[in-house]
Amino acid sequence: MKNPCIVGGFLCLKHPTFATYALLTKKVVFFALMQLDYSLLLENIKSRRYDEATRAHVLSPAFEDQQLATCVRYALEAMQEVDTAYAYKVYANTRRIHEHISKELMVRNIKAQVRYQGALRTETHIRLYGEVDMLFVMEENASHKDVFLLGQVLREIVTKQNHHTVDYSDGVRIRILTQKPVCRINLIPCAWINNAQYTETRHEIYRGIVVYNFKDKTRKKHLPFLNMGRISSKDMVTEGGYKRVIRLLKSLSTDLSIALNSYELTSLIYHMPDEQLMADRYHELSILPHVSKYIGGLVTDKQAFELLLSPSDKELVFGNRPAKRDVVKKLHTALDGLLTDLREQVGSDLAREIRYAGEQPIMQAK
Numbered sequence: 001m002k003n004p005c006i007v008g009g010f011l012c013l014k015h016p017t018f019a020t021y022a023l024l025t026k027k028v029v030f031f032a033l034m035q036l037d038y039s040l041l042l043e044n045i046k047s048r049r050y051d052e053a054t055r056a057h058v059l060s061p062a063f064e065d066q067q068l069a070t071c072v073r074y075a076l077e078a079m080q081e082v083d084t085a086y087a088y089k090v091y092a093n094t095r096r097i098h099e100h101i102s103k104e105l106m107v108r109n110i111k112a113q114v115r116y117q118g119a120l121r122t123e124t125h126i127r128l129y130g131e132v133d134m135l136f137v138m139e140e141n142a143s144h145k146d147v148f149l150l151g152q153v154l155r156e157i158v159t160k161q162n163h164h165t166v167d168y169s170d171g172v173r174i175r176i177l178t179q180k181p182v183c184r185i186n187l188i189p190c191a192w193i194n195n196a197q198y199t200e201t202r203h204e205i206y207r208g209i210v211v212y213n214f215k216d217k218t219r220k221k222h223l224p225f226l227n228m229g230r231i232s233s234k235d236m237v238t239e240g241g242y243k244r245v246i247r248l249l250k251s252l253s254t255d256l257s258i259a260l261n262s263y264e265l266t267s268l269i270y271h272m273p274d275e276q277l278m279a280d281r282y283h284e285l286s287i288l289p290h291v292s293k294y295i296g297g298l299v300t301d302k303q304a305f306e307l308l309l310s311p312s313d314k315e316l317v318f319g320n321r322p323a324k325r326d327v328v329k330k331l332h333t334a335l336d337g338l339l340t341d342l343r344e345q346v347g348s349d350l351a352r353e354i355r356y357a358g359e360q361p362i363m364q365a366k
Contacts (some may be wrong), residue, residue, distance in 0.1 A: 038070035171215025
């Protein structure tokens with residue numbers, strides 16, 4: 001921990017390094033009382049939406065409007081989708097790395113197919129230049145030793161490109177910090193799993209992968225493409241409400257140093273009833289009480305929490321991990337703190353019309 005300071009009743013951490021990306025953002029740790037410092041939280045959003053090329057923040061026009069309460073601006077801005085033009089820039093960068101690595105693997109006679117996954121693919125990222133996972137997938141009969149060797153070779157290849165910062169400390173992914181734009185790209189060595197549904201249909205959405213953690217000597221099988229497909233389908237059914245809530249939960253988790261990753265947050269509310277994630281235009285905040293009630297039900301019901309499934313309906317999200325339940329409780333407490341502040345400004349049911357995204361704000365009187 002470096003350079004701690006107290007801001008608005010919270011301990012603010014300025015992280016060192018990989019962490020320069022990790023993020024040019026101030027983070028906040030919980031104290032006993034849940035009191036959110038919105039001036040700090042709004043600054044965090046600005047940091048995540050900073051475009052180095054133009055030296056400007058890419059935000060909704062209403063973000064700086066002082067007529068809207070800070071808690072309202074934080075909640076609504078956090079829900080907004082990042083302009084897809086920036087995703088294209090990340091993918092262009094990723095593609096160059098992909099092509100360079102593929103040539104190097106060919107020279108070494110190592111065969112691996114490349115696929116993408118992660119928040120950038122599902123449009124649930126919260127940073128202007130969101131991170132992306134590049135899967136380097138070996139054939140199904142590849143052993144853990146083959147995948148281990150692939151990981152070592154990938155690290156060697158990208159380390160030689162001295163404009164990259166490389167980190168393989170977690171034993172799962174090789175993290176690259178690129179420049180211009182500054183973004184994180186994760187290289188994940190893994191192997192295919194050709195399950196029965198894929199074998200029958202030959203549709204890759206049903207194909208699984210196995211990912212190894214060479215630090216902990218464990219492995220995990222999952223269905224990333226089916227998960228991503230169902231995330232997008234649910235968002236279409238809920239008219240964008242599902243992904244709006246995911247972005248807000250990610251923002252809270254990032255800003256308050258709550259240790260939940262993108263997969264866990266996306267899965268956390270996937271099984272909420274669709275109608276509870278839907279709201280008329282300009283009434284997006286009215287979704288949040290339903291979200292709080294749903295998450296609250298999970299953290300108070302140990303069995304439901306442990307049996308929660310991913311969008312694929314094949315993977316336990318948390319399983320028997322009591323520590324994760326405590327972490328989700330912190331997120332629920334943070335969300336309830338935000339709800340309390342929003343109700344003071346907007347009304348108890350949060351149903352007041354607020355025209356926010358892409359236009360000047362208009363909020364109906366109570």
